[in-house]
Amino acid sequence: MDKINVLVTGVGGNVGQGIIKALRLSKLNLRIIGADASPYSPGLYRVDKGYIVPRTSEKNYLPEMIRICQKEKARCVMLGPDQELLSMAQNKEIVEQETGAKVIISSVNVIETGNDKWLTYLFCREAGLNYPKSFIPTSPEENLAQAGKIGFPLIVKPRVGFGSKDIFVVRKKEELNPVIQRIYNPIIQEYLLPDDEEYTSEVFTFADGIQYGTITMKRKLLRGTSVVAICDDYPEIRTEAQKASLALKPYGPCNFQMRLTKTGPTIFEINPRFSGTTVARAKFGFNSPENAIRHFVLQEKLPPPNIEKGVMLRFWEEIYLEQKRLEQMAAAGEIEGKVACKPDYF
Structure with missing residues (x-):
């Protein structure tokens, strides 16, 4: 099989980096292109080709994304930052028509429901779900x-x-x-109690609205990022996430953050995108970036997920590169190859 070129955005953040790691774990033959607004983004130096791109608030953001997709013959676009979701959802049809790449993004309505916590609350209330x-x-x-x-x-x-x-x-x-x-x-x-009963659950939905599968993890947070994730079944949480997803109708991955309160699982946040625990889910057998390529791009029939139980503990990690590589990226706006090293010393 020829290499599949995939564009991943926001590779300076944990979501974009998690997508890259999950793609590396897959068995697909891939060429990964990374994009971010800052030359100090680590992911730019660990992909096959890195690009500095405008921020979504800048008028040349969309033309530049289209240009990169065309130049690199990207067949799939996966988004990291929340700030990009609405803009790309609004322009998904344009990007796909002009580049031929599949953009893994839900509808504008779904993105707005997830972005706005008041709309999330209204959605949960109207769908008959528990809500704060x-x-x-x-x-x-x-x-x-x-x-x-x-x-x-x-x-x-x-x-x-x-x-x-x-x-x-x-x-x-x-x-x-x-x-x-x-x-x-x-x-x-x-304020949902208890504090030690927080969960994240992803439901992956096919283009026809059928749910492929669900993975749920109990988690501990540090400044909004999951630093401990315990993968198990958690049937109450799983069932609530599936019910919510059926009502919301997302496209691809959608994450539901809940706490298990005395009244049952209660959704307080919806993230209709890849999550910060994407790589952990991939390691446990639920690789959403790979599933997205196989389903939306290659139109393959996916086997049922085989999810393993386990625990993820997250830690800090470093990469190293020559100063001239950073200067090259800042000057040219792009760089070829994985030019940064990542020592295995932990």
Whole structure:
């Protein structure tokens, strides 16, 4: 089989890097092209070809993505950063028509539902799922009244936010309105307990809406990133994720973050994309980047997933490269080959 060229974006972050690692674990014959906005992104120097690209807020973002896909004859595009999802969903048809590459992205409606925590709450309520009680702030007096109905502690965070930024736990009423004033476009939500019952569950959905499979892990977080992931069945969580996915209708991978509360599994976040634990899932037998290529690009029939139980522990890692390689990337905007080394010293 000829090599399949795959473009992975956001290779400076853990999602993009996880996609790369999962693709390396696959048995497919691949050439991986990486893209990121910064020359200091490690993934640029561990792929077969790296490109510096504009940020999604810049007008030349989409033309540059199309140019790279055409130049590299990419057959598939996989997105890392949340910030790229809506733009690419809105332009998916254009990119696919002009490049021939399959863009692994859900519909605009699905992306907006996942990006906006208030829309996530409304979706869960309308779909008959468990959800954290939530409200949008209005006046200081009404905020306190609504908070009193839910009870403290509460979570205050942006409706649209990434990377666990600006998330506050409010434990008493005197703190509520000052915290609300600090956040742009906030949402206030019930604090789900217990803290040690948090789960992440991915449902992979085919183009025809049929669910291929689900993988669930209990997790511990450090600043929003899973640093411990315990892969097991967790039937209550799995069933809730499958029910949510059936109602949402995503395309490819979709992740549901939950806590197992006294009222049952409760979804508080939806990420309709590859996740930060993509490589762990691949190692446990559920390789979504490989599944996406086999199903959406090669149109293969996938065998049922064979998921192993196990534990992932995440740690810091380094790569090294010559200064001239970094300068080359900054000047030319692209670089060929894996020019950074990754010592095996841990």
